Amino acid sequence: DQQVKQNSPSLSVQEGRISILNCDYTNSMFDYFLWYKKYPAEGPTFLISISSIKDKNEDGRFTVFLNKSAKHLSLHIVPSQPGDSAVYFCAAIDQGGKLIFGQGTELSVKP
Amino acid sequence: ETGVTQSPTHLIKTRGQQVTLRCSSQSGHNTVSWYQQALGQGPQFIFQYYREEENGRGNFPPRFSGLQFPNYSSELNVNALELDDSALYLCASSQRGQGDYGYTFGSGTRLTVV
Numbered sequence: 001d002q003q004v005k006q007n008s009p010s011l012s013v014q015e016g017r018i019s020i021l022n023c024d025y026t027n028s029m030f031d032y033f034l035w036y037k038k039y040p041a042e043g044p045t046f047l048i049s050i051s052s053i054k055d056k057n058e059d060g061r062f063t064v065f066l067n068k069s070a071k072h073l074s075l076h077i078v079p080s081q082p083g084d085s086a087v088y089f090c091a092a093i094d095q096g097g098k099l100i101f102g103q104g105t106e107l108s109v110k111p
Numbered sequence: 112e113t114g115v116t117q118s119p120t121h122l123i124k125t126r127g128q129q130v131t132l133r134c135s136s137q138s139g140h141n142t143v144s145w146y147q148q149a150l151g152q153g154p155q156f157i158f159q160y161y162r163e164e165e166n167g168r169g170n171f172p173p174r175f176s177g178l179q180f181p182n183y184s185s186e187l188n189v190n191a192l193e194l195d196d197s198a199l200y201l202c203a204s205s206q207r208g209q210g211d212y213g214y215t216f217g218s219g220t221r222l223t224v225v
Contacts, residue, residue: 004153036216043115043201043216044154089153096167098144099203099214101153 003027004092006102013109019077021105023090026071030092034099035064035075038087047088048075080109113138115204115217123223124192130222132187136204137215142166143185144214145177146201154201160185161207192224 031052036044146154156169160179
């Protein structure tokens with residue numbers, strides 16, 4: 001039972017353009033969401049988060065949007081840079097405080 | 112401020128053997144969580160330790176067990192290894208009560224079971 005889903009295994013974007021990574025969830029009790037970035041041979045690193053009381057959170061080039069009615073969130077990266085190439089994981093915090101991850105989307109930003 | 116350190120970085124074990132993975136939590140963190148990441152998948156929660164006691168467990172069999180020590184470091188033990196246990200094992204530390212869910216992950220231990 002996959003409670004957090006990232007349906008696009010990969011995404012390729014040109015440098016300077018916008019990258020949009022999508023995530024869907026099934027549990028309406030989730031009230032906090034996070035995005036992590038992972039390079040090979042490294043652990044996931046925190047990127048940005050959003051509480052369910054908000055619909056948008058912005059941090060520099062990164063913006064996360066939350067649509068609670070659709071149980072959908074997205075991460076926008078503008079402008080995309082080659083150094084952004086990595087695997088991005090969407091995660092939700094469950095009632096026990098543990099992270100529930102999606103399957104990940106591998107982003108490739110081409111120069 | 113030191114980060115999360117995991118050891119070893121890689122190891123190869125034979126089916127049926129036992130393995131112990133180690134994790135040193137970030138300074139100031141009192142909670143440790145373990146995750147299994149199979150190839151092409153997201154990390155799956157194994158269990159969490161707080162104050163040296165298991166505090167939440169995912170859908171993993173009892174042959175997966177753990178410990179947390181007074182200095183907040185932790186071990187993950189897996190008995191009777193199976194081929195499907197081959198994965199990246201991630202440790203994450205956090206400070207309970209911290210409102211921003213500040214999980215810090217280690218670089219992981221790559222376990223291969225042959």
